Amino acid sequence: MPSAVPQLKYYQRRMPINWWLGRWNYTWFILRELSSAFVAYWVVVTLMEIAAIAGGAESYARCQAWMAMPGVMVLNLIALIFVLFHTLSWFRLVPQAMLPRLGGKRTSTVMTSAPMYVIWALASVVVACFILGVF
Amino acid sequence: MARRSAESLPWSLFGAGGFVVAFLFPVHIFLFGLAIPLGLVSAPSHAAIFALLHNPLTRIYLFGFCALGLLHAAHRLRFTVSDMLRLKHLDTLLGVLAYGAALVGIAVTIVLLIAIP
Numbered sequence: 111m112p113s114a115v116p117q118l119k120y121y122q123r124r125m126p127i128n129w130w131l132g133r134w135n136y137t138w139f140i141l142r143e144l145s146s147a148f149v150a151y152w153v154v155v156t157l158m159e160i161a162a163i164a165g166g167a168e169s170y171a172r173c174q175a176w177m178a179m180p181g182v183m184v185l186n187l188i189a190l191i192f193v194l195f196h197t198l199s200w201f202r203l204v205p206q207a208m209l210p211r212l213g214g215k216r217t218s219t220v221m222t223s224a225p226m227y228v229i230w231a232l233a234s235v236v237v238a239c240f241i242l243g244v245f
Numbered sequence: 246m247a248r249r250s251a252e253s254l255p256w257s258l259f260g261a262g263g264f265v266v267a268f269l270f271p272v273h274i275f276l277f278g279l280a281i282p283l284g285l286v287s288a289p290s291h292a293a294i295f296a297l298l299h300n301p302l303t304r305i306y307l308f309g310f311c312a313l314g315l316l317h318a319a320h321r322l323r324f325t326v327s328d329m330l331r332l333k334h335l336d337t338l339l340g341v342l343a344y345g346a347a348l349v350g351i352a353v354t355i356v357l358l359i360a361i362p
Contacts, residue, residue: 125331127330128249128263128331129331131307131326139327140325143324143325143328143329145321146319146322146325147322148324149317150314150315150318150319152270152278152312152314152348153314153354154317154350155277155278156305156310157311157353157354157357163291163294163296163298164298164350164357164360164361164362165297166291167291167295170295171291173333174281174282176287177277177280177282182278183278183279186274186278186282187279188280189274190271192281193266193274194271196266196270197271199293200263200264200266200267201285204260226267229268230267230271233268233269234269234271234272237269237272238272240277240297240303241276241277241297242287242289
């Protein structure tokens with residue numbers, strides 16, 4: 111009986127670097143994950159705005175002029191599209207994962223997502239009212 | 246009893262950040278990034294927006310907005326970069342870079358929010 115334990119070699123498939131371009135599912139997944147880069151971008155913009163507002167009326171005006179540059183607005187539009195993509199996928203998947211069953215029955219995606227849209231709408235209106243000085 | 250994974254803290258912060266991003270980021274980006282620069286709505290005056298920023302509740306809100314947004318982004322970017330560019334062997338380094346950047350961002354947020362006159 112041979113005493114040496116055979117060395118196990120696992121088969122590892124080499125993935126090409128553009129593996130995520132092959133199928134729509136994978137591309138969507140990567141695009142959704144990339145939304146986080148725009149989240150980070152927006153936090154930086156927010157911090158800049160805070161610094162500008164704290165710095166006085168002049169720096170606030172400079173910041174607004176910067177935000178009105180066409181290139182920045184295009185970037186903001188792309189950021190908004192990516193973040194909306196995050197919002198829609200988050201509302202579809204996460205509540206469903208948190209509450210897969212209710213009363214022994216599988217909850218439907220509509221049941222778990224609908225309240226999210228209501229909260230989203232309310233939160234957006236309240237935040238907009240604060241920012242625009244309605245309250 | 247199952248041991249709690251060391252990942253549970255970043256994971257729960259990622260989840261909380263995911264809700265903050267989903268609920269609050271679109272309206273902020275739409276207003277500050279597009280609607281106000283395009284003149285769709287009138288920009289708040291400096292006095293008005295400064296008064297809003299002066300309120301401690303606004304600062305607490307902005308702290309949560311920025312900190313949870315950064316932690317969410319760090320967690321996702323770490324795994325996206327690792328998966329997309331097949332850098333599994335650099336996982337620890339990517340984690341340190343991503344969370345490190347998020348922590349620096351959170352420190353900047355705290356300093357800025359405290360420094361508001």
